[in-house]
Amino acid sequence: MIWQLDLAILTLVVIAGIGAITVKDLLGASILFGAYSFMMCLLWSIMGAVDVSFTEASVGAGASTVFFVAAVFRTSRRTKD
Numbered sequence: 001m002i003w004q005l006d007l008a009i010l011t012l013v014v015i016a017g018i019g020a021i022t023v024k025d026l027l028g029a030s031i032l033f034g035a036y037s038f039m040m041c042l043l044w045s046i047m048g049a050v051d052v053s054f055t056e057a058s059v060g061a062g063a064s065t066v067f068f069v070a071a072v073f074r075t076s077r078r079t080k081d
Contacts, residue, residue: 006046013039026072034065 016039020032037060044053 006043009039009042009046013043026075027069030065030068030072033068034061037061037064 013036016032016036020029020036023029023032037056041053041057041061044050044056
């Protein structure tokens, strides 16, 4: 495969992962987690594991992100940062 594409997607995976850990806003963290899952889906499909890629896209980038965003909107902020 094209190693430059692999390296670019891997860089985006690392950036999204570190961003999801370090950001203080819960909505931003859940969106970054969804981006992380989507980039992992791309990596799995490039490596040829299409079944794992499909599962990552549907569960990781799809359902989990929707549930996280819904949970964030159903909570209230107690402190003003």
